[in-house]
Every structure is written in C-alpha cells, then in structure tokens.
Amino acid sequence: MVDVRLPRAEQVKVRPAGTEELTTRDRIVEVAARLFHQYGYHATTMRQIAGGVGIKAASLYNHFASKQELLTTISYGTMCEMLASVQTALAGVRDPGEQLRAFVRAHTTYCIAERYRARVADELRDLDPENLLDVVAMRDRYEAVLRGILAALDASSGGAVGDVTLVANAIGTMASQVSTWYRDDGRLSPDEIADVYAALALGAALAGVSQSGARARPR
Amino acid sequence: MVDVRLPRAEQVKVRPAGTEELTTRDRIVEVAARLFHQYGYHATTMRQIAGGVGIKAASLYNHFASKQELLTTISYGTMCEMLASVQTALAGVRDPGEQLRAFVRAHTTYCIAERYRARVADELRDLDPENLLDVVAMRDRYEAVLRGILAALDASSGGAVGDVTLVANAIGTMASQVSTWYRDDGRLSPDEIADVYAALALGAALAGVSQSGARARPR
DNA sequence: CCTACCGATCGGTAGG
DNA sequence: CCTACCGATCGGTAGG
Incomplete structure (x- = not known):
C-alpha cells in the first residue's frame, strides 16, 4: 500500500483563494487533479504537471514516488x-x-x-x-x-x-x-x-x- | 471530419449472439469498445485490440486509419x-x-x-x-x-x-x-x-x- | 493480413 | 530543484 501521507479528514483545511501560500506538494496535487480531469490520467504527462507547477519533471519525484x-x-x-x-x-x-x-x-x-x-x-x-x-x-x-x-x-x-x-x-x-x-x-x-x-x-x-x-x- | 462509414441509425441491426458472423471490422469495434471501457482510450494499445481480434496490430489499419x-x-x-x-x-x-x-x-x-x-x-x-x-x-x-x-x-x-x-x-x-x-x-x-x-x-x-x-x- | 521497422515520447533514475 | 539521460513502448508506415 502506498503511503499517501494524507492529513486526517478532520484536519483538512479550506484552500485559500490564491495558490501562493500552498506548499509545492499541494500545488502539484492541485495541478495534477486539474490535468487528470481535463486529459485523463494516461494522457497527462509528468512534464505537463511539472510545467503547470513551474518546475522540471524530475523534481516531482522529490514529492511523489510515482x-x-x-x-x-x-x-x-x-x-x-x-x-x-x-x-x-x-x-x-x-x-x-x-x-x-x-x-x-x-x-x-x-x-x-x-x-x-x-x-x-x-x-x-x-x-x-x-x-x-x-x-x-x-x-x-x-x-x-x-x-x-x-x-x-x-x-x-x-x-x-x-x-x-x-x-x-x-x-x-x-x-x-x-x-x-x-x-x-x-x-x-x-x-x-x-x-x-x-x-x-x-x-x-x-x-x-x-x-x-x-x-x-x-x- | 473523419469518415466513420456508419450505417444510418435505422439500418443498425441487432448483433447476433456469437461473434463468428461479424465482419472483422465489426469485431474490431467490439473488442476496442470493451478495452476502451476497461482500460481507457490511452491505456489501450492497438496491439491489445489486434490481439483480442486475433490479428496483428498493423492489420488494424486496413480497417481504420487511426x-x-x-x-x-x-x-x-x-x-x-x-x-x-x-x-x-x-x-x-x-x-x-x-x-x-x-x-x-x-x-x-x-x-x-x-x-x-x-x-x-x-x-x-x-x-x-x-x-x-x-x-x-x-x-x-x-x-x-x-x-x-x-x-x-x-x-x-x-x-x-x-x-x-x-x-x-x-x-x-x-x-x-x-x-x-x-x-x-x-x-x-x-x-x-x-x-x-x-x-x-x-x-x-x-x-x-x-x-x-x-x-x-x-x- | 503479415514481417520488419521507426521516430517520438513516456515514466523514471543518476548524480549533483 | 536541476541537467542529462535511458530503456520501454507506443501509434503508425513500408512493402509485400
């Protein structure tokens, strides 16, 4: 089982309007969700996700194993x-x-x-x-x-x-x-x-x- | 616009129970629909579809351009x-x-x-x-x-x-x-x-x- | 309908 | 978080 390191549901905070305050990890999740929704999981590339966050693809692997x-x-x-x-x-x-x-x-x-x-x-x-x-x-x-x-x-x-x-x-x-x-x-x-x-x-x-x-x- | 060569809706026939009577083209559609449903369009490969029909991937292109x-x-x-x-x-x-x-x-x-x-x-x-x-x-x-x-x-x-x-x-x-x-x-x-x-x-x-x-x- | 093949691109790694 | 890179696999083509 993959460790998804989620906060407990009770602790989930409402996201602020801007994205400036989010951690890189949260911004990756945000961008990935949007792209997975728009293009589908397999049609979305790690390079696209990285681009949406403003980093390079290899850097994603500092936050998620895969x-x-x-x-x-x-x-x-x-x-x-x-x-x-x-x-x-x-x-x-x-x-x-x-x-x-x-x-x-x-x-x-x-x-x-x-x-x-x-x-x-x-x-x-x-x-x-x-x-x-x-x-x-x-x-x-x-x-x-x-x-x-x-x-x-x-x-x-x-x-x-x-x-x-x-x-x-x-x-x-x-x-x-x-x-x-x-x-x-x-x-x-x-x-x-x-x-x-x-x-x-x-x-x-x-x-x-x-x-x-x-x-x-x-x- | 791609020519999908469809029969008019009124002419669509009920498919027979067995698949033996279907044309290769129809069998390709059948297998592809099943695989697209199961794995998704991008996760399904032309090789998988061909395998399900019992032919090689290149042969699919005699029936569909892409x-x-x-x-x-x-x-x-x-x-x-x-x-x-x-x-x-x-x-x-x-x-x-x-x-x-x-x-x-x-x-x-x-x-x-x-x-x-x-x-x-x-x-x-x-x-x-x-x-x-x-x-x-x-x-x-x-x-x-x-x-x-x-x-x-x-x-x-x-x-x-x-x-x-x-x-x-x-x-x-x-x-x-x-x-x-x-x-x-x-x-x-x-x-x-x-x-x-x-x-x-x-x-x-x-x-x-x-x-x-x-x-x-x-x- | 087949064999043989190719350019492109992907997820992921090495090493800093 | 970066540059550089790789093995695998994909959709599709050539030519028969």
Missing part, C-alpha cells in the same frame, strides 16, 4: 474529504427525509466546489489494484451512509423507497455527475443547484408512494 | 443507436409522463445492454476536436428530446418540473450511470432496473409538486 502515487493521493484524499463533508452536514439531523436532503446537498456542493478532484476520484480505472482497495473501501463507507439514510426513510414511510441499494446507486451517481455539466457561468449558483438536487433525490426516493397513491406518505 | 477514428466510430455510432432507440420507444406515446417513462426505460435498457459502448460514448475527453463536434451534435439532439418531454410535462403539470434544463441533466446523467454499477449477477434484471429508473425519474421530475403541495418553483 505518477500512480499522485493519483492515489488525489483519489483517496477526495474520498476522505467527501465523507467528512457529509458527516458534518448530517450532524444532529434526525428525520430521514431531512438527512437525505442534507446528504445530497453536501455531496452536490462538494462535487461542484471540488469538481476536478471529484471527477478524478470517481474514475477508479487507473488505480493500481493495491491502491484501488483503499479508495474503494472509503467509497463503500460513503455509500453505506447513503444506504443507511434510505433504509431509515424506507422504514419511516412504510416501504416507499423499495430497493434501497438500487435507489442509493441512482441518487449517488446522479449527484456525482453534477461535476460533468456544471459551468461557472451557468444560471444557477452551486447552492441553488444543491437545493434542487436535494428535492429531486427526495422525490425519486419516495417515487413509489407519491405516484401510486396506494400508501400514505409520511409528513 | 486509433482516433476507431474511437470516433464507437462514440458516434453509439450516440446514433441511443437516439434511434428512444425515438422508437417514443413512437405513438402522447402523455408527457408516459413519454418520460418510455424515454428513461429505453435509455436505461440501452445503457445496460451496450454498457461498454455506452461508457465509451459518455466520455468525450479523448475525441479530437473535429470528431468531438459530430458526437456532441448527436448528443445535443438526444438531450433535446428529453428536454422537450420535460417541458411538456412541466406545462401539463402547472410548472411542477421547474428548471427543465437542470432536471434533464439530472435525469439524463442518472440513467447513463447505470452502466457503471450494473452487474450481470445482480438481483434485478435489466428490465426491472429500467422500470424502477423510470419511476425514479418521474418522481424526481415531479418532486416539486409532490413535495410542496403544488407550490410553484421560482423561475
């Missing part, structure tokens, strides 16, 4: 941040419907704010098997949170959700894909998009009951 | 097939709600049946600019169909859908992502998944009205 370790750092770190962000958003929220809203809102907001990282982390194809294990484990924890919320929603609504795993996949992938179409010059702000997505997710999760009218919908 | 033309053929052909499949599914359907169900069911079914092609076509990053134009044009036609359905649904439901473009993006990406998590040994059949997805999409599209009691969303 291109693969760089990818792992981005993917694993992003997964940790995503998990931390929804956990924060869920703190103190009891109602399953409100939990789903909070989850989707936090997830959507993160996928927009950190859209390059989010895209890279969503693409597990280029990770070596041993690194893949760690990232997938973190992703599973993330998905388990969503499934838990949907299971609670299902129980409190008399089985309105139905297939919890399937609905979790549908809602999870839907929200993750915001990062593929979001544009900075779009009509809606990230917060507005996140609110709509939260409503869409709740509507989808309760679709069975709200459409068939066969069962009472909880308030 | 690796890029092969990718374009897959992406553009898949987009044409997807468009044709939803158009067939929509034939004669008048009710906007039923149109949405038919659209999502057809799209989901296609994304499962042709999941390798669907994944490759969903990834536009590796297409050269001139080829990208053609594929994006076809994708835009596809999305316009969905937006049209949602606009009709919005009109017939007193503005329940709200932001048609946003909802179209959400539903479209959700359904496309089935191909990322579908497993042949899963509990549900493709048809069952497609039915659930159709219900989820309708629930999401009408989420505003079903959750807030017909309160119009701010435009």
Whole structure:
C-alpha cells in the first residue's frame, strides 16, 4: 500500500483563494487533479504537471514516488474529504427525509466546489489494484451512509423507497455527475443547484408512494 | 471530419449472439469498445485490440486509419443507436409522463445492454476536436428530446418540473450511470432496473409538486 | 493480413 | 530543484 501521507479528514483545511501560500506538494496535487480531469490520467504527462507547477519533471519525484502515487493521493484524499463533508452536514439531523436532503446537498456542493478532484476520484480505472482497495473501501463507507439514510426513510414511510441499494446507486451517481455539466457561468449558483438536487433525490426516493397513491406518505 | 462509414441509425441491426458472423471490422469495434471501457482510450494499445481480434496490430489499419477514428466510430455510432432507440420507444406515446417513462426505460435498457459502448460514448475527453463536434451534435439532439418531454410535462403539470434544463441533466446523467454499477449477477434484471429508473425519474421530475403541495418553483 | 521497422515520447533514475 | 539521460513502448508506415 502506498503511503499517501494524507492529513486526517478532520484536519483538512479550506484552500485559500490564491495558490501562493500552498506548499509545492499541494500545488502539484492541485495541478495534477486539474490535468487528470481535463486529459485523463494516461494522457497527462509528468512534464505537463511539472510545467503547470513551474518546475522540471524530475523534481516531482522529490514529492511523489510515482505518477500512480499522485493519483492515489488525489483519489483517496477526495474520498476522505467527501465523507467528512457529509458527516458534518448530517450532524444532529434526525428525520430521514431531512438527512437525505442534507446528504445530497453536501455531496452536490462538494462535487461542484471540488469538481476536478471529484471527477478524478470517481474514475477508479487507473488505480493500481493495491491502491484501488483503499479508495474503494472509503467509497463503500460513503455509500453505506447513503444506504443507511434510505433504509431509515424506507422504514419511516412504510416501504416507499423499495430497493434501497438500487435507489442509493441512482441518487449517488446522479449527484456525482453534477461535476460533468456544471459551468461557472451557468444560471444557477452551486447552492441553488444543491437545493434542487436535494428535492429531486427526495422525490425519486419516495417515487413509489407519491405516484401510486396506494400508501400514505409520511409528513 | 473523419469518415466513420456508419450505417444510418435505422439500418443498425441487432448483433447476433456469437461473434463468428461479424465482419472483422465489426469485431474490431467490439473488442476496442470493451478495452476502451476497461482500460481507457490511452491505456489501450492497438496491439491489445489486434490481439483480442486475433490479428496483428498493423492489420488494424486496413480497417481504420487511426486509433482516433476507431474511437470516433464507437462514440458516434453509439450516440446514433441511443437516439434511434428512444425515438422508437417514443413512437405513438402522447402523455408527457408516459413519454418520460418510455424515454428513461429505453435509455436505461440501452445503457445496460451496450454498457461498454455506452461508457465509451459518455466520455468525450479523448475525441479530437473535429470528431468531438459530430458526437456532441448527436448528443445535443438526444438531450433535446428529453428536454422537450420535460417541458411538456412541466406545462401539463402547472410548472411542477421547474428548471427543465437542470432536471434533464439530472435525469439524463442518472440513467447513463447505470452502466457503471450494473452487474450481470445482480438481483434485478435489466428490465426491472429500467422500470424502477423510470419511476425514479418521474418522481424526481415531479418532486416539486409532490413535495410542496403544488407550490410553484421560482423561475 | 503479415514481417520488419521507426521516430517520438513516456515514466523514471543518476548524480549533483 | 536541476541537467542529462535511458530503456520501454507506443501509434503508425513500408512493402509485400
């Protein structure tokens, strides 16, 4: 297993607006995430990454043992941040419907704010098997949170959700894909998009009951 | 613009179960789609594709001028097939709600049946600019169909859908992502998944009205 | 559809 | 963090 030397999720700081204050290591991660997103892992060269940071390719190896370790750092770190962000958003929220809203809102907001990282982390194809294990484990924890919320929603609504795993996949992938179409010059702000997505997710999760009218919908 | 020599969408035939009857050209497309999906465009080599077909790498160039033309053929052909499949599914359907169900069911079914092609076509990053134009044009036609359905649904439901473009993006990406998590040994059949997805999409599209009691969303 | 081959470029290393 | 460099491998071509 590669040592990705990540800070614990709780300690991750918000990045400052400028890049002047970042360490070289953090700037490498930033540039690499952007390039991996734009061209893909294999189409991005270490020379491109180095150029974006303002150093030579060989110097990258003072910070990362390999291109693969760089990818792992981005993917694993992003997964940790995503998990931390929804956990924060869920703190103190009891109602399953409100939990789903909070989850989707936090997830959507993160996928927009950190859209390059989010895209890279969503693409597990280029990770070596041993690194893949760690990232997938973190992703599973993330998905388990969503499934838990949907299971609670299902129980409190008399089985309105139905297939919890399937609905979790549908809602999870839907929200993750915001990062593929979001544009900075779009009509809606990230917060507005996140609110709509939260409503869409709740509507989808309760679709069975709200459409068939066969069962009472909880308030 | 690369000549991708595609049959018109209406003429596309259902592939037979075995691969013995396919032409070498079609087998190359089949193998390439599978490998591009599994490893990515840049991580797949012409030698791998040739090996999968049972010929040598140089022989591929009797069928395709370049690796890029092969990718374009897959992406553009898949987009044409997807468009044709939803158009067939929509034939004669008048009710906007039923149109949405038919659209999502057809799209989901296609994304499962042709999941390798669907994944490759969903990834536009590796297409050269001139080829990208053609594929994006076809994708835009596809999305316009969905937006049209949602606009009709919005009109017939007193503005329940709200932001048609946003909802179209959400539903479209959700359904496309089935191909990322579908497993042949899963509990549900493709048809069952497609039915659930159709219900989820309708629930999401009408989420505003079903959750807030017909309160119009701010435009 | 094959063998033989090539220029370009890649990830990574040596050594300072 | 740099210059200099290398083995491996890639997409593609020549010529049959």
